[in-house]
Structures are given as C-alpha cells and as structure tokens.
C-alpha cells in the first residue's frame with residue numbers, strides 16, 4: 001500500500017514566526033505518527049527558513065516511523081547532516097538557495113556523473129536514496145543510470161492541471177511511473193498533492209510506494225484538525241488499495 005510521509009516544514013514555519021517553541025515541532029511529529037502517518041519528511045534549507053538542522057537531530061532519536069530528509073546535496077552541510085543522522089531515506093532535490101519552494105527535478109542526464117557519485121556515498125552509508133525528477137521518461141532512464149533506489153515525481157504540474165483536465169494532467173506521470181517500474185526503480189511522488197487530487201493520482205498509479213505531503217495537509221489541518229486530516233489523507237490512499 002502507498003505510504004504517507006507528512007512533511008512538517010510548515011509547522012516549523014509557524015514556530016519560527018514568533019521565535020519560541022510553539023507549536024512544538026517534535027511533539028507534532030510524534031502526534032502525526034500516533035495519528036497514522038507512515039513517515040515524517042523534513043527539508044532543511046540552507047537559510048533554515050523552516051526546518052533547522054537542529055530539528056533533525058531532535059527528531060531522529062524519538063521518531064518511530066520512517067524519516068525522510070530532503071534537500072540539495074550540493075550543499076556540504078546537508079550531506080554532512082544526512083551522513084550523521086542516517087535517515088531511512090534521503091531525497092535529493094536540485095534547489096537553488098533563494099527559491100520560494102522546490103520547482104524542478106534533476107537533469108539526470110546532464111548531472112549523471114555527479115549524481116552517481118553522491119548517490120553512492122549515501123547508499124554506502126546504508127541510506128535509501130530517492131531523487132526528485134520531472135515526469136519525463138528520459139529523466140527516469142537517467143535516474144536508473146545513476147543507480148538511485150527510487151525517484152520522486154515532482155507533482156506540481158499534475159496539481160496545477162488536475163481541475164481543468166485530470167486525464168491530461170496524469171498522463172505524463174503514468175508514463176514516467178511505468179518507465180520507473182520497467183527499470184526496477186522505487187516510486188515516490190510529492191509537491192502540491194492535496195485532498196482533492198491525491199486519490200486520483202494513487203488510483204492511476206497503484207504501484208506508488210510513497211507520497212510526501214506537507215503544505216496542503218497542514219493547511220487542511222487548520223480547519224479539519226491534525227488527526228482527522230492525516231486520516232483523511234491516508235483514506236485517499238487506502239481507497240485505492242481497497243478497489
């Protein structure tokens with residue numbers, strides 16, 4: 001069954017906005033685990049706008065589900081953190097420092113040599129590696145060539161186009177997902193997935209291993225409650241496997 005990893009970046013955004021420890025990030029991560037999430041995702045950016053490097057050290061010893069650390073492996077501080085923490089999974093995202101959010105996947109052809117080397121470093125440390133890619137079969141083929149364990153499909157375009165034409169929105173993702181399966185790659189997905197578009201995505205790609213969801217889920221929790229929201233998101237995925 002597809003696993004849900006709750007990205008807690010935006011809880012850290014709220015906490016940082018007043019300089020104290022409210023909301024308590026570690027408590028909310030543990031609550032998310034108790035409410036049914038299969039994992040926790042954090043994305044420590046160089047400017048520590050939300051997740052701080054110290055947060056990752058605070059979370060690691062107390063989490064009981066999977067920890068997924070996302071970030072730009074071209075930042076040595078990020079590489080050092082991941083090798084020190086040794087999470088279940090690291091997701092490599094080619095973000096520039098000043099980006100508002102993640103907005104593109106790796107060019108796995110252009111960066112073949114770099115990715116192959118850095119992936120080997122993390123795999124040698126016993127860490128599962130996922131790399132963030134656009135829904136492009138050439139990039140998926142390139143991902144297999146650099147020997148990543150998984151890819152994470154960048155789903156912003158799917159979310160943006162879903163309402164207007166869900167069949168057209170999902171089409172490149174199904175092709176990319178089929179190519180990943182053909183090449184023996186594990187399959188994750190994330191970015192702008194929400195209660196409206198998640199079930200269709202999981203129904204069309206039933207071999208999806210994991211979705212990581214943060215922004216929309218935390219926003220929904222403001223209205224629907226954190227526990228209820230996590231269970232609503234899980235139900236989108238469970239509905240698919242129950243078909």
Ligand SMILES: CC(=O)[C@@H](O)[C@H](O)COP(=O)(O)O
Nearest residue numbers: 009043070093101102190191
């Ligand atoms: C890689 C990706 O799409 C997201 O996981 C990213 O972590 C979002 O980052 P922000 O929460 O800083 O927008």
Ligand SMILES: NCC(=O)COP(=O)(O)O
Nearest residue numbers: 007190191192212214215
């Ligand atoms: N990898 C995607 C993620 O962790 C969360 O993305 P979003 O749901 O905050 O857009």
